[in-house]
Amino acid sequence: MSIKTKHQQTDDGYKINIYPDDLEGAGSSLQLNSLLETTSLKENEKVPVSLVEGEEDGFTLKGESEHFKAETQVYYKNRSCDYLDVKLKIQYIGSETLDTGLQIKYELLGAGKPTWLIPGAFYKENRFSHNTRMYPRYDYSGGDIDRLESDYWAFRSDRASLPAVFAWNNDFSAALFTEEMSELGLSGLGFRGNEEETSLWINYPYREEPITFHSPVDPHPADCPAHTWEKGEEVTLSYKIYLGNNDLHSYDPFVREIYAQHQEKYPTNPWVDLEKAAELTAHGLYEWHYDDEHHILMETAAFDREFNGNVGGQGDRPNMHVGWVSGAPYSYALLTYGRNQQNTNYTKAAVHVLDKIAEGLSPIGIFWAEWKADKGWGTGWNPNNKWLQARTVSEASLFMIRALHFEKEHGQTHDNWENAVRSNLDFAVKCQREDGNFGSYYHSETGEVEEWDGAGGILWISALLEGAKYFDSRVYRDAAVKAGHYYQSFILDEFIYGAPEDVHLTPTSEDAYNAVVSYVLLYESDFDNKWLELARRAAEWMMTFRWSYNLEFPEHTMLKQLDFRSRGADQASPSNQHLHNYGLFCVPEMLRLWKYTEDSYFLDRTRDNLACFLQCIAREDGDFNAYKGMVTERYYNTNCFQPKGMLLTLSHAWSVGVILYATQEAAEFAEELNL
Known part of the structure; x- marks a missing residue:
């Protein structure tokens, strides 16, 4: 899409309009009304555009206010997509020091209420009003700030996997991008949409307002730092402008372009190779998480074993989910490693855990979600303690089927696993609605679907397809295909939500992983290109959660001292902001997607994901204060939780x-x- 610009002179200076070439004369554009404005003064000032000079490959804008002189150089760029590259040179011309931040703001002109994306941090309205978990929500009418609702939001750039803010109206889309760090420190992104205006902006330094999202239960006041300007001080700020069509997927060309630039700028730094990582994590899973007394994989193990002993072992959580945060997926991984490496301890442990899970069927015929040392089997971390969630149970079913396939190839059979899996798959078929929806939450005593909303059931597609092959069942396959037609609407709407038990109906990176796995498997079931296109689209949405750059961590922090490179890590979700490694869940499907599409982007970004988490695996006792084979769940990327x-x-x-x-x-x- 080609970008065009025009300028018009007003009493307050020039207004610059930027628009797609196919919208010329339509009145829809991205409009710049001033080169910059201050953000911290009692009466903020704007630097008007007083001069426009055209050049062959761009144009220059100049202006001056009481305290600032500014020159903006804009260059047309045509790489994998068209965009504008902007350099803003600022000189402070005040006679005394001044404390203020600066904002570069554009208005989005055109019909329709806006839609937003800040990759990894904000998706559309971001949260339904009826969601049980509190985190920032966009409300065109203003909302209730006590419920974390507002018609405007501003965030630190380090909350974003790619520091850009995208906006859509009925006619087109636009985005502003800047790097995490600038000459004025950590940058920020923001937007506003109400009856008066639709705008998006970049803050230098960042501002977090109207509140700071520190956690769902502990929002902090607005955080609005300023820069102290000295007489004659000069800085240069850089940002980019992108325009797309009104398709909600139009972010993808720009995400790809910025990623390509970041590949050259931000290197990865794996500590170990694939083989060594497998060796270390097999040791860690068996040594620190396997409980031979109860035949579970304990969900957590404290790094500091002495402290853990002093507090009665409270750092070790003697519980096991059957999928998701423990259970079948990781028992399967230990089983395959144990058999392939002829390690009988690993193999026996994995079989014991899978036996335990197979025994844990609820009254309605699906797995209980969680086993606790003090309570036995139960429902997990759901909004209602009588509910079981589709994702946890379907993931456990999927990996138990994979374990059955693997064991069969090695001459082993497990009737108890087969019976348990059949019971789960039969339940999924029975509860499936005519339109293909499996529902997200089930009553553990009656089997009734208690919550139809969300894509929590999407992973039943994968379990049913692999179950169809193992049990030679046309019924299972037909149910999976029907579900594929239903759940495609979440992918096409660019808002897949509902995967984790503990973040009710929230868009998460885990939803993206589950969609990729399910639609790659659907494609492999009949090679219908429709499924491949949906898998591709889900994977591209997934990449909005994946870091394209390396964060600048504070000097004395653990991650800075470890030289941890964040490129390739994923944001867990907008409501649960930290980096995690769960994207590795869909590595095999992503690599096969690369083969099917011949799109090297998928290979590169999957390589990044692996490279990132070949870091911070404890290589020996004492490595980053952990024990050999331990891996943390959370790497803190911003001012959230920690x-x-x-x-x-x-x-x-x-x-x-x-x-x-x-x-x-x-x-x-x-x-x-090549890792």
Whole structure:
């Protein structure tokens, strides 16, 4: 899409309009009314555009206010997509020091209420009004700030996997991008949409308002730092402008372009290779998470074993979910590694855990979600303690089927696993609605679907397809295909939500992983290109959660001292902001998607994901204060839950297990991955 510009002179200076070439004369554009404005003064000032000078490959804008002189150089760029590259040179011309931040703001002109995207941090309205979990929500009418609702939001750039703010109206879309760090420190992104205006902006330094999202239960006041300007001080700020059509997927060309630039700028830094990572995490999963007394994979293990002993073992959580944060996926990974490496301890442990899960059928015929040492089997972390969630149960079913396939190839049979899996798959078929929806939450005593909303049931597609092959069942396959037609609406709407038990009906990176796995498997079931296109689109949405750059961590923090590179990590979700490694869950499907599409972007970004989490696997006892084979769940990227640069000093079964799983699956592609 070609970008055009025009300028018009007013009493307050020039207005610059930027628009797609196919909208010339339509009145829809991105409009710049001033070169910059201050943000911290009692009466903020704007630097008007007083001069426009055209050049062959762009144009220059100049202006001056009481305290600032500014020159903006705009260059047309045509790489993988068209965009504008902007350099803003600022000189402070005041006679005394001045404390203020600066904002570069554009208005989005055109019909329709706006839609938003800040990759990894904000998706559309971001939260339904009836969501049980509180985190920032956009409300065109203003909303209730006590419920974290507002018609405007501003955030630190380090909350974003790619520091850009996108906006859509009925006619087109636009985005502003800047790097995380600038000459004025950490940058920020923001937007506003109401009856009066639709606008998007960049703040230097950042501003977080109307509140700071520190956690769902602990929002902090607005955080609006300023820069102290000295007489004669000069700085240069850089940003980019992108325009797309009104398709909600139009972010993808610009995300790809910025990623391509970041590939050259921000290197990865894996600590170990795939083989060593598998060896370490197999050890860690068995040594620190396997409980031979109860035959579970304990969900957490404290880094500091002495402290853990002093507090009665409270750092070790003697519970096991059957999927998601523990259970079948990671038992499967330990099983395959144990058999392939002829390690009988690992193999026996994995079989014991899968036996335990197979025994844990609820009265309605599906797995209980969680086993606790003090309570036994139960429903997990759902909004209602009588509910079981589709994603947890379907994921457990999927990996138990994979374990059955694997064991069959090695001459082993497990009737109890087969019976348990059949019971789960039969329930899914029975509860499926005519339109293909499996529902998201089930009553654990009656089997009634208690919550139809969300894509929590999307992973039943994968379980049913693999179950159809194992049990030679046309019924299972037909149910999966019907579901594929239903759940495509979430992908096409660019808003897949409902995967994790503990973040009710929230868009998350985990929803993207589940969609990728399910639609790749659908494509492999009949090679209908419709499924491949949906898998591709889901994967591209997934990349909005994946870091394209390396964060600048504070100097004395753990992650800075470890030289942790964030490129390739994923944001967990807008409501649960930290970096996690769960994207490794879909490594095999992503690599096959690369093969099917011949799109190297998918290979590159999957390589990044692996490379990122070949860091911070404890290589020996004492490595980053952990024990050999331990892996944290959380790397803190911003001011959310914990200070930026910290890591959670708990090893999690899933964080260890998903590396063990992905490194084994990636071995087939070791040459192409070159890790």
